[in-house]
Amino acid sequence: MTVENEGKKYDLIASAYAEIRNSFATEQQYLDLLMNYLKPNSHILDIGCGSGFPIASYLLQHEFQITGIDGSKELLKIAKIKYPPMKTVCGDIRTLELNEKFDAVVEWWCLFHIPQQDHEKMILRFANWLKPNGILEFTTGDQEYEGKNSNMLNQELSFYSLDPKQYEKYLHNAGFKILLCESDQDQHLVWIAKYEP
Numbered sequence: 001m002t003v004e005n006e007g008k009k010y011d012l013i014a015s016a017y018a019e020i021r022n023s024f025a026t027e028q029q030y031l032d033l034l035m036n037y038l039k040p041n042s043h044i045l046d047i048g049c050g051s052g053f054p055i056a057s058y059l060l061q062h063e064f065q066i067t068g069i070d071g072s073k074e075l076l077k078i079a080k081i082k083y084p085p086m087k088t089v090c091g092d093i094r095t096l097e098l099n100e101k102f103d104a105v106v107e108w109w110c111l112f113h114i115p116q117q118d119h120e121k122m123i124l125r126f127a128n129w130l131k132p133n134g135i136l137e138f139t140t141g142d143q144e145y146e147g148k149n150s151n152m153l154n155q156e157l158s159f160y161s162l163d164p165k166q167y168e169k170y171l172h173n174a175g176f177k178i179l180l181c182e183s184d185q186d187q188h189l190v191w192i193a194k195y196e197p
């Protein structure tokens with residue numbers, strides 16, 4: 001069964017989401033770690049970039065080139081107004097085609113809207129978007145999980161994670177070397193991996 005693109009649901013709450021997503025939690029320190037692996041002016045793909053804050057905005061401040069992809073055209077409109085140098089592409093991250101390879105791929109708080117059966121495919125897509133030796137930073141839950149809630153601005157959204165062991169296996173099979181996997185907050189893991197095909 002194909003599950004709807006959750007990005008479209010964010011169209012209904014776009015300005016309110018952009019307003020509440022107004023400060024860093026732990027992202028900054030992990031973006032700093034990512035930047036250590038990159039050359040100046042590298043091109044970074046921000047997956048599920050939302051309004052561009054805080055991921056794209058922070059990377060733009062550090063003079064990287066950013067392409068953001070997201071399923072919410074309303075969030076992308078906000079991103080374009082706030083961060084004009086950012087290139088944006090609207091579509092479902094499970095199917096969208098990009099004819100470009102990147103030095104890094106970053107994903108924060110988006111994979112958890114993708115049904116579990118597509119997570120292996122997403123790791124392969126991350127690999128496919130990277131140049132050899134490119135760096136992936138992404139986030140997951142810390143245990144297998146599937147559920148729905150309306151905690152985000154009363155909009156019902158679906159949430160999914162696999163057991164971290166599954167991500168390890170999928171990363172390994174896709175040609176990644178894991179550089180970091182740690183818990184940055186309750187029930188949440190940050191992964192950094194190098195694509196070494």
Ligand SMILES: C[S@@+](CC[C@H](N)C(=O)[O-])C[C@H]1O[C@@H](n2cnc3c(N)ncnc32)[C@H](O)[C@@H]1O
Nearest residue numbers: 006007010048050070071072092093109110113
């Ligand atoms: C919780 S927000 C996170 C946004 C941003 N990364 C941040 O840290 O604030 C989740 C984002 O994923 C996007 N999204 C969810 N499912 C998607 C899908 N299947 N394809 C594209 N974007 C999707 C939503 O539109 C939304 O912008």
